[in-house]
Amino acid sequence: MAIDHAHEQNNKLVKGKGGVIVLTENASQLLRWMVCGPEMARVVHEFEISQERIKQEQTKGPDIIHHEQVKNKQNSFVKQV
Numbered sequence: 001m002a003i004d005h006a007h008e009q010n011n012k013l014v015k016g017k018g019g020v021i022v023l024t025e026n027a028s029q030l031l032r033w034m035v036c037g038p039e040m041a042r043v044v045h046e047f048e049i050s051q052e053r054i055k056q057e058q059t060k061g062p063d064i065i066h067h068e069q070v071k072n073k074q075n076s077f078v079k080q081v
Helices: 003-015 021-025 027-060 071-080
Strands: none
Touching: none
16 A cells, blocks of 8 residues: 555544544644544554454354263263264
């Protein structure tokens, strides 16, 4: 990915839905956005990934096996056969 394309993608993440119209009118706000915006986007991205992992783990559910697949049953079957 080209560096300018990466910057555009990062800016899109940082801006969010509100855009930067208000930020460009105030120099100190624009400077704050330029400094902390990419870091905030990274933190939000990590949070979203962790939430997806938690959802995936919760939807797996318990391991369901047949009652005859338990190790004790398998051992007794081998002894009897």
